[in-house]
Amino acid sequence: MDKILKMVAQRLALGLLTLFVVSLIIFFSVQLLPGDVCQEILGQAQTPETVAACRRELRLNLPWYERYISWLFGILQGDMGRSLANQREISELIGKRLGNTFFLAAFAAVLSVPVALVLGVMAALYRNSPFDRIVNALTLSSISFPEFFVAYILILFFAVQLGWFPSISNVSADLGFWERIYRTALPSLTLMLVVVAHMMRMTRAAIINLLASPYIEMANLKGLTRMHIIVHHALPNALAPIINVVVINLAYLVVGVVIAEVVFVYPGLGQLLVDSVAKRDIPVVQASCMIFAATYILLNLTADVLAIATNPRLMHPR
Amino acid sequence: MTVTTMEGALPARPSPWASRISVAAVYLFVVVLFLQIVRDDTLAAILGLLLIHGYSVIVLLYWRNLERSAAGDKAIVTLTLVYMLLAVLFWDRFSALPWSTFFGLFVVQAVALLAVRFWKNLRKAPPTAWFGMVVVLFYVMIAATAPIVAPFTETEIVGAEYEPWGGQFLLGTDNLGRDWLTRLIYGARNTIGIAFVTTCLAFLIGGLGGFLSAALGGWVDQILGRAVDVLMAIPSLIFALLLLSIFTNYSVFGLKIHPMVLLVVIIAVLDSTRVFRLARAVGMNIVVMDYVEVARLRGEGLWWVITREVMPNAMPPLVAEFGLRFCFVFLFLSALSFLGLGIQPPTADWGSMVRDNATLITFGDITPLLPAGAIALLTVGVNFVVDWFLHQTSGLRDDH
Numbered sequence: 076m077d078k079i080l081k082m083v084a085q086r087l088a089l090g091l092l093t094l095f096v097v098s099l100i101i102f103f104s105v106q107l108l109p110g111d112v113c114q115e116i117l118g119q120a121q122t123p124e125t126v127a128a129c130r131r132e133l134r135l136n137l138p139w140y141e142r143y144i145s146w147l148f149g150i151l152q153g154d155m156g157r158s159l160a161n162q163r164e165i166s167e168l169i170g171k172r173l174g175n176t177f178f179l180a181a182f183a184a185v186l187s188v189p190v191a192l193v194l195g196v197m198a199a200l201y202r203n204s205p206f207d208r209i210v211n212a213l214t215l216s217s218i219s220f221p222e223f224f225v226a227y228i229l230i231l232f233f234a235v236q237l238g239w240f241p242s243i244s245n246v247s248a249d250l251g252f253w254e255r256i257y258r259t260a261l262p263s264l265t266l267m268l269v270v271v272a273h274m275m276r277m278t279r280a281a282i283i284n285l286l287a288s289p290y291i292e293m294a295n296l297k298g299l300t301r302m303h304i305i306v307h308h309a310l311p312n313a314l315a316p317i318i319n320v321v322v323i324n325l326a327y328l329v330v331g332v333v334i335a336e337v338v339f340v341y342p343g344l345g346q347l348l349v350d351s352v353a354k355r356d357i358p359v360v361q362a363s364c365m366i367f368a369a370t371y372i373l374l375n376l377t378a379d380v381l382a383i384a385t386n387p388r389l390m391h392p393r
Numbered sequence: 394m395t396v397t398t399m400e401g402a403l404p405a406r407p408s409p410w411a412s413r414i415s416v417a418a419v420y421l422f423v424v425v426l427f428l429q430i431v432r433d434d435t436l437a438a439i440l441g442l443l444l445i446h447g448y449s450v451i452v453l454l455y456w457r458n459l460e461r462s463a464a465g466d467k468a469i470v471t472l473t474l475v476y477m478l479l480a481v482l483f484w485d486r487f488s489a490l491p492w493s494t495f496f497g498l499f500v501v502q503a504v505a506l507l508a509v510r511f512w513k514n515l516r517k518a519p520p521t522a523w524f525g526m527v528v529v530l531f532y533v534m535i536a537a538t539a540p541i542v543a544p545f546t547e548t549e550i551v552g553a554e555y556e557p558w559g560g561q562f563l564l565g566t567d568n569l570g571r572d573w574l575t576r577l578i579y580g581a582r583n584t585i586g587i588a589f590v591t592t593c594l595a596f597l598i599g600g601l602g603g604f605l606s607a608a609l610g611g612w613v614d615q616i617l618g619r620a621v622d623v624l625m626a627i628p629s630l631i632f633a634l635l636l637l638s639i640f641t642n643y644s645v646f647g648l649k650i651h652p653m654v655l656l657v658v659i660i661a662v663l664d665s666t667r668v669f670r671l672a673r674a675v676g677m678n679i680v681v682m683d684y685v686e687v688a689r690l691r692g693e694g695l696w697w698v699i700t701r702e703v704m705p706n707a708m709p710p711l712v713a714e715f716g717l718r719f720c721f722v723f724l725f726l727s728a729l730s731f732l733g734l735g736i737q738p739p740t741a742d743w744g745s746m747v748r749d750n751a752t753l754i755t756f757g758d759i760t761p762l763l764p765a766g767a768i769a770l771l772t773v774g775v776n777f778v779v780d781w782f783l784h785q786t787s788g789l790r791d792d793h
Contacts, residue, residue: 101627215773215776219775221727221769223727224768228762231754231757242755333631337732348634349732361635364632364634367628
């Protein structure tokens with residue numbers, strides 16, 4: 076048990092260190108701009124007032140280390156400064172959108188994880204059958220599709236031709252839960268189609284990998300059914316890689332929402348980020364990048380820790 | 394030259410002179426055709442001759458490593474003649490665009506050469522791989538001869554906005570009244586071209602870094618490895634957006650960086666991290682081999698070890714990775730363009746074409762899905778080919 080705790084602690088420390096370095100990169104890459112950062116950012120659109128506001132926002136009057144520390148502690152306390160474009164509090168801009176983004180990602184995850192696991196187990200069970208081949212070809216194709224292609228096909232069928240779902244997912248805070256589910260159905264479905272393929276292939280590979288081991292052969296010789304072998308003997312041992320790939324895909328989901336949000340005009344963080352990049356609203360870009368990166372890193376960290384925690388050899392040392 | 398003893402013993406081969414003469418005839422025909430095309434332009438004629446000459450030298454040098462057969466020769470000559478026939482049939486278009494004509498010819502012959510060289514492996518390829526190869530070939534041909542195939546020029550406004558399909562405009566017109574088909578064809582050239590260049594750059598950076606890391610070890614390995622770890626910890630789309638927002642209009646020594654260059658460099662650097670990981674892992678297994686040890690003892694330098702010892706043996710996994718990376722870069726680039734932050738107008742590009750005309754979809758018009766579908770088809774094709782290639786080289790099978 077000590078060994079596990081030690082490994083988990085190591086991973087956690089490494090994750091925090093990564094997070095710290097990433098925050099350094101995100102903060103200081105702006106300082107790479109030559110000359111006056113603010114004039115460089117604002118370019119053609121500069122007036123003395125906007126330049127002054129920009130300097131205040133980027134805290135250019137402070138030395139670099141104080142600037143960084145005040146930025147970092149600001150973010151930790153939820154105060155991220157003001158937007159350059161409209162002078163509003165960034166935390167206010169981001170607040171609700173962050174919730175929306177997480178809602179969408181969570182919805183997509185709830186849809187996709189069971190589907191991927193069932194498909195993966197089925198494909199492993201009926202290996203090399205027509206079912207397996209079809210699922211394989213379909214998933215390989217859906218990995219290759221650009222997200223916006225999937226999204227627009229869904230819009231074409233479900234919104235335009237059948238009229239089942241709205242093509243634009245405009246949600247607001249006062250919507251009921253089911254109404255919200257209804258409006259975000261298409262973007263979640265898009266995200267689901269994108270991540271299911273990867274998860275399913277990994278599940279299948281993990282199980283098939285195990286089927287070569289001696290204890291499976293033993294189970295076979297005992298005369299157990301294939302279903303029993305896979306569910307009772309292979310699946311528990313394949314849990315570690317499967318959990319790993321599920322969490323990694325969740326991390327991907329949080330980032331992958333960007334395109335889906337833009338297609339469906341969903342008021343989430345991704346859309347804000349894209350708009351701010353186009354407007355070169357650096358403080359907002361930095362803050363949203365930091366949030367995305369932190370989520371991504373934390374989820375990957377969770378994947379690492381879970382992989383250690385579900386490893387039978389580490390859990391039950393001799 | 395690799396000729397198996399069995400084949401070498403067979404006397405049934407036709408005289409090599411027959412095929413040599415036929416090849417010479419084809420080249421003569423090419424020269425005459427070219428002189429006709431550019432008879433008004435001396436400089437272009439000289440350049441063209443140099444091109445043909447250089448190309449035939451490459452072909453002939455390569456010829457030696459080729460397991461030749463009469464069938465192979467015939468395939469090359471036939472393909473070239475078909476292309477010539479097309480050139481004669483559509484003389485106006487081909488003669489107006491000599492460079493594209495030659496680029497197309499180059500592609501045709503290169504493909505024929507490769508096909509003959511690897512015919513033995515190709516014959517056993519599964520239908521999915523064949524499908525993939527046909528798709529890739531089709532795209533490459535379209536990209537190479539875009540100006541010839543396209544009915545109009547890239548940015549020309551030829552009609553009203555959103556004209557329907559049929560008539561003069563086969564697929565209608567876009568939001569500014571430009572011909573859809575033309576934009577689609579030029580989009581192939583731009584999007585695939587830029588993605589290809591980016592992938593090459595990523596492999597140059599990542600491959601070199603990875604091999605260096607493997608060959609040198611020690612602190613170089615540590616520094617490069619940790620730097621890559623940190624870069625990979627940030628999701629690449631997010632990181633790319635951050636860098637794009639910072640470095641747009643960035644200037645070095647008073648020179649503005651072209652947005653396209655910026656895009657290529659950013660994506661290449663972000664993507665090279667994955668190449669680095671693979672190149673380092675593969676390189677690690679090679680540098681411990683005896684022959685590398687021998688080369689080092691012989692006093693060969695670092696460059697020799699990397700280029701002559703490590704690289705040739707690391708090729709198969711890297712080639713497969715190139716296909717996968719290309720797909721990834723291609724999708725990434727399209728995604729950025731779709732967000733309006735990638736390839737900038739008026740350059741025709743599939744991602745931004747979807748974005749600009751997306752409103753049509755809500756009226757049930759599928760035209761904006763065409764470029765998206767084109768992206769999907771190419772990535773599927775490349776994936777199928779890579780899948781087969783991986784299966785072949787690594788014996789990656791799951792039938793136990």
